[in-house]
Amino acid sequence: MQHKFILHVTIAVLLFAGCGGAKHDHAGPADSAPAATLKIDEATAGIISGKVNFSGKAPAGRPIDMSATPACASAHKTPLLAEDVVVNGNHTLKYAFVWVKTGLPEGTWPVSAAPAVLDQNGCVYLPRILGVMVNQPVRFENSDPTNHNIHPLPRVNHEWNESQPPQGEGKVKQFDKPEVMVPVKCNIHPWMRAYIGVVSHPFFAVTGDDGSFTIKGLPPGKYTVEAWHERYGTQDLEVTITPKENKTIDFAFKASS
Numbered sequence: 001m002q003h004k005f006i007l008h009v010t011i012a013v014l015l016f017a018g019c020g021g022a023k024h025d026h027a028g029p030a031d032s033a034p035a036a037t038l039k040i041d042e043a044t045a046g047i048i049s050g051k052v053n054f055s056g057k058a059p060a061g062r063p064i065d066m067s068a069t070p071a072c073a074s075a076h077k078t079p080l081l082a083e084d085v086v087v088n089g090n091h092t093l094k095y096a097f098v099w100v101k102t103g104l105p106e107g108t109w110p111v112s113a114a115p116a117v118l119d120q121n122g123c124v125y126l127p128r129i130l131g132v133m134v135n136q137p138v139r140f141e142n143s144d145p146t147n148h149n150i151h152p153l154p155r156v157n158h159e160w161n162e163s164q165p166p167q168g169e170g171k172v173k174q175f176d177k178p179e180v181m182v183p184v185k186c187n188i189h190p191w192m193r194a195y196i197g198v199v200s201h202p203f204f205a206v207t208g209d210d211g212s213f214t215i216k217g218l219p220p221g222k223y224t225v226e227a228w229h230e231r232y233g234t235q236d237l238e239v240t241i242t243p244k245e246n247k248t249i250d251f252a253f254k255a256s257s
């Protein structure tokens with residue numbers, strides 16, 4: 001497994017290097033594709049950061065019943081609570097996906113060579129919310145002593161559905177179109193759920209235990225930044241940043257009732 005992993009990374013690095021080299025070798029595009037290759041200009045790049053705030057009453061945590069699969073239940077000393085809504089101690093939301101929705105210059109951003117990893121561990125997906133670039137390798141791992149079945153449910157990308165044996169070899173996949181978000185389920189364990197944000201650029205973040213996000217390397221410009229949450233939907237904010245500006249914006253989600 002380790003050997004395979006190294007091979008995948010090597011191929012990805014070679015592909016990445018190949019793209020970069022082609023850019024420098026040709027003054028103009030050899031094919032008809034007009035898209036320019038974009039890169040972060042550190043001399044002017046700015047930052048958008050902030051928090052995804054939450055107000056109102058947080059829903060009570062619901063214990064997940066894993067008793068149908070003892071190998072899953074025994075992985076947890078106390079029942080895991082459902083993670084569709086996780087409100088942090090500072091009244092912010094965990095697991096919000098924040099991304100630049102519009103406003104970036106025309107062109108293509110180099111794809112990250114490093115694979116993003118989605119593990120199945122304790123019969124939950126880790127992480128629950130994952131951001132990747134279009135065509136970035138995504139490696140699905142199974143750290144559990146039990147079978148899983150990985151079933152992304154995209155609307156625009158290709159749907160697939162594959163089982164993975166205990167501690168099985170990682171499956172490397174890609175998503176070739178932007179899509180926010182692609183739900184992922186396990187056909188064996190109905191509580192398992194992840195969401196993958198597939199974006200055509202590297203300007204995205206997922207909120208963690210303090211509900212904050214930071215998006216670095218942005219060219220000066222006017223942007224629509226969206227925060228997505230699986231229960232509370234989306235919110236958009238308009239943001240303009242000047243060269244080297246570090247701008248703070250906060251989203252404000254409310255409890256449903």
Ligand SMILES: [Cu+2]
Nearest residue numbers: 148149186189
């Ligand atoms: Cu499963």
